[in-house]
Amino acid sequence: MFFHIVLERNMQLHPRHFGRNLREHIISKLMKDVEGTCSGRHGFVVAITSVENIGKGLIRDGTGFVTFPVKYQCVVFRPFKGEILEAVVSMVNKMGFFAEAGPVQIFVSNHLIPDDMEFQSGDMPNYTTSDGSVKIQKDSEVRLKIIGTRVDATEIFCIGTIKDDFLGVINDPTTI
Amino acid sequence: MSSIEPFNRLVKLVARAFYDDITTKGDNQPKSGRSDNRGIAVVVLDALTRRQWVREEDLAKDLKLHSKQLRRTLRFLEEEKLVARDHRKETAKGAKIYSAAVAATADGQPFAKEGEEKIKLHTHSYCSLDYAQIYDVVRYRIHRMRKKLKDELECKNTVQEYICPNCQRRYNALDALRLVSLEDDSFHCENCNGELVAESDKLAAQEGGDGDDNARRRRREKLKDLLQKLEVQLKPLMEQINRVKDLDVPEFGTLQAWEARASAAGRAANGDSSSNDPNKSSQGYGGTPMPFLGDTKVEVAFSGAEGKQVDVKSETDSTPQKVLPPWMIKQGMNLTKEQRGEVKQESKMDGSSATGGLSDDKKSTVEDDKASLQDEYIRAYYAALLKKQQELDEAAKNQQESSNTPISDGLSGASSNRQVGMKSKREEVEGDDDVDWEEAPVAGTTSESFKVHDLNVEAEASAEDEDDIDWEEG
Numbered sequence: 001m002f003f004h005i006v007l008e009r010n011m012q013l014h015p016r017h018f019g020r021n022l023r024e025h026i027i028s029k030l031m032k033d034v035e036g037t038c039s040g041r042h043g044f045v046v047a048i049t050s051v052e053n054i055g056k057g058l059i060r061d062g063t064g065f066v067t068f069p070v071k072y073q074c075v076v077f078r079p080f081k082g083e084i085l086e087a088v089v090s091m092v093n094k095m096g097f098f099a100e101a102g103p104v105q106i107f108v109s110n111h112l113i114p115d116d117m118e119f120q121s122g123d124m125p126n127y128t129t130s131d132g133s134v135k136i137q138k139d140s141e142v143r144l145k146i147i148g149t150r151v152d153a154t155e156i157f158c159i160g161t162i163k164d165d166f167l168g169v170i171n172d173p174t175t176i
Numbered sequence: 177m178s179s180i181e182p183f184n185r186l187v188k189l190v191a192r193a194f195y196d197d198i199t200t201k202g203d204n205q206p207k208s209g210r211s212d213n214r215g216i217a218v219v220v221l222d223a224l225t226r227r228q229w230v231r232e233e234d235l236a237k238d239l240k241l242h243s244k245q246l247r248r249t250l251r252f253l254e255e256e257k258l259v260a261r262d263h264r265k266e267t268a269k270g271a272k273i274y275s276a277a278v279a280a281t282a283d284g285q286p287f288a289k290e291g292e293e294k295i296k297l298h299t300h301s302y303c304s305l306d307y308a309q310i311y312d313v314v315r316y317r318i319h320r321m322r323k324k325l326k327d328e329l330e331c332k333n334t335v336q337e338y339i340c341p342n343c344q345r346r347y348n349a350l351d352a353l354r355l356v357s358l359e360d361d362s363f364h365c366e367n368c369n370g371e372l373v374a375e376s377d378k379l380a381a382q383e384g385g386d387g388d389d390n391a392r393r394r395r396r397e398k399l400k401d402l403l404q405k406l407e408v409q410l411k412p413l414m415e416q417i418n419r420v421k422d423l424d425v426p427e428f429g430t431l432q433a434w435e436a437r438a439s440a441a442g443r444a445a446n447g448d449s450s451s452n453d454p455n456k457s458s459q460g461y462g463g464t465p466m467p468f469l470g471d472t473k474v475e476v477a478f479s480g481a482e483g484k485q486v487d488v489k490s491e492t493d494s495t496p497q498k499v500l501p502p503w504m505i506k507q508g509m510n511l512t513k514e515q516r517g518e519v520k521q522e523s524k525m526d527g528s529s530a531t532g533g534l535s536d537d538k539k540s541t542v543e544d545d546k547a548s549l550q551d552e553y554i555r556a557y558y559a560a561l562l563k564k565q566q567e568l569d570e571a572a573k574n575q576q577e578s579s580n581t582p583i584s585d586g587l588s589g590a591s592s593n594r595q596v597g598m599k600s601k602r603e604e605v606e607g608d609d610d611v612d613w614e615e616a617p618v619a620g621t622t623s624e625s626f627k628v629h630d631l632n633v634e635a636e637a638s639a640e641d642e643d644d645i646d647w648e649e650g
Contacts (some may be wrong), residue, residue, distance in 0.1 A: 098356070
C-alpha cells in the first residue's frame with residue numbers, strides 16, 4: 001500500500017557546498033540518500049515530493065560539517081499481509097517462484113501454487129497447467145496475495161499465494 | 177440470577193468436552209491405578225456450578241479432595257480463564273464475614289460459628305466461576321480449532337517450512353531469499369550447504385507421506401474427517417452457546433463485592449444487623465476498607481409491586497416533570513390528549529407526561545389501578561403459558577418415549593464417535609446427573625423436541641443440585 005507521509009532526517013553537509021545553492025544541494029543530497037531505501041517502519045521510500053522545511057544547521061565540532069534537520073514529504077510503499085499485489089516473476093525453481101512488485105521481493109512456494117500447475121524444468125523453468133493453457137515463467141505478470149511479511153530494519157520480504165480466486169497469471173509475455 | 181442455569185449447563189458441557197482427560201499430576205509421577213486423577217477438573221467445575229464464591233478449603237472438604245490437589249486443579253482452571261480466584265490475608269473474624277455471606281446465600285440462616293479472637297493472619301483463597309469469561313474463552317477456543325483445521329485443509333495462510341536433512345535446521349518460506357543458491361534451483365542450508373527439503377504439513381508428517389500427491393490427498397481426507405467429527409461432537413456445546421448468547425451473564429463481582437452484597441441480602445432477610453456488620457469487622461481484611469459499604473444497587477420495582485412502591489415511584493416520576501420548561505409541558509399535553517382518545521392505557525410515559533395537569537395524588541391512584549390491571553393480566557398470561565407448557569411437555573414426553581429406543585440404538589452403533597456428554601460416568605460426586613448428560617446428545621439429534629424436553633431436564637437437575645448441597649452440608 002502507498003502512503004504519502006512526512007518524514008524527518010538530519011542531513012550532514014560538507015562545508016564546500018555552503019553558498020547560494022545550499023538549499024538545492026541539501027535537497028539533491030536528500031534525494032540521493034533517501035529514495036529507494038527501505039525502513040522496516042515505513043516501508044520503501046519511493047519518491048520525495050517536497051521539502052517542508054529545513055531547520056537551522058548545527059556545526060559539528062572538529063569537522064566543520066553542518067547538520068540540518070530536514071522535514072520532507074514522500075511517497076512510501078509498505079506491503080501488508082492480506083494485500084493483493086501485481087508482480088513480475090523474476091525466477092522460477094522447483095521450490096516455487098520469486099516475483100517483484102517494484103522494490104519488494106515476494107516468494108510463492110510451490111504448495112501455494114494451484115494443485116493443477118506442475119513444475120517443468122528446462123532452460124526456461126516454468127509452472128504449467130496440464131492442458132498448457134496457463135504458464136508461469138520468468139517475466140510473467142501475476143496477481144498474488146501476500147500472506148506473510150518479514151520486516152527487518154532495512155528490508156522487507158514477503159511470501160505470497162496464487163491459490164485463491166482471481167489470482168494467478170494476468171499477462172503472459174509469450175503471447176504478446 | 178435466574179439465567180444461571182443455562183450457563184451452568186454450558187460449564188458442564190465444556191468441562192466434559194475439553195477437560196475430562198486433564199491430569200494435573202507432574203510428569204515424573206506414575207500415572208496408574210489410584211493416582212490417576214483424570215476427570216478431576218470436571219468434578220471441580222461441576223461443584224463450582226453449584227456455588228458462588230467459595231473458600232477453597234471448604235470446597236476441598238466438600239469434594240473430599242486433598243486441598244493441595246484441589247489447588248493444583250484450580251490453578252490450572254485459572255490459567256484456562258474459567259475460574260476467578262482471590263487470595264487474601266485475614267483473621268478468623270474476616271473468615272466469619274465470608275461464612276455469614278455463605279449462610280445468607282444458602283438458606284438465610286444466621287451463621288453461629290464462634291471464631292477465636294486472636295489476631296492471626298492466614299492466607300485464604302477463594303474461587304468462583306467467571307461466566308462471562310468462560311463464554312468468551314469457549315467461543316474463542318472453538319473458533320481457533322475450526323480455523324486451524326480449515327486453514328490446513330485449504331493450505332491457506334500456511335507458511336511453508338523447510339528442513340535440512342543433514343543438520344535438522346529448520347527454515348521457513350520467509351527465509352527463501354537467503355536460501356536460494358546460484359548454481360542450481362533448490363534451497364541450500366546456510367549451515368552445511370545441504371539441500372533443503374520442504375516439510376509437508378505436520379499431520380502428514382506424522383504418518384510419513386510417501387507419494388507426494390497421494391499423501392496430500394490422504395491428508396485432505398483426514399482433515400475433512402477431523403473437521404466433520406469436530407462439528408458433530410461439539411454440536412450440543414454450540415447449541416448451548418447459542419442459547420446462552422442473548423441471556424445476561426450471571427455476575428458475582430469480586431469477592432468483596434459479592435460478600436458485601438450477600439451479607440446485606442442476608443441481613444435484610446433476617447433483620448439482624450449486629451453480628452457481622454462489614455463496617456465493624458473491616459479491619460479483618462488487613463485495614464482495607466470495604467468498597468461496598470452502602471449497597472448502591474438500584475432496585476427497579478416492576479408492575480407486580482404493591483401500591484406503596486408505586487406511590488414512591490410516581491413521586492419520583494413527577495419531580496423531573498416540574499423542572500421542565502413550560503413550552504415542553506404544553507407540547508406533551510397536546511400529545512397526550514390526542515392519544516387519550518385512541519388508547520386509554522398505553523404505558524407509564526403517557527400518565528407521567530400528563531402530570532402537568534393532574535395532581536400527584538390522582539396520578540398515583542391511576543397508576544395503582546393500572547398496576548393491578550397489569551398484574552391480573554400477567555397472572556392470566558402465566559397461567560395460560562403454564563398450561564401450554566404442560567401440554568407441550570406431555571407431547572414431548574410421548575414423542576421421546578416413542579422415539580427413544582431407535583435413537584439410542586443408533587447412538588450405540590456409532591459409538592466410535594465420542595459424544596461430548598458421554599464421559600460423565602467418571603464422576604464420583606453426583607451419579608444422578610449421569611442421566612441428563614447421557615440424554616442430552618440424544619435429544620440433540622431430534623432437534624425439534626429438544627428445547628422442550630431440555631427445559632424439563634434442567635428443572636430436574638436444579639432440584640437435584642439443591643438436594644446435593646443440603647446433603648453435603650448436613
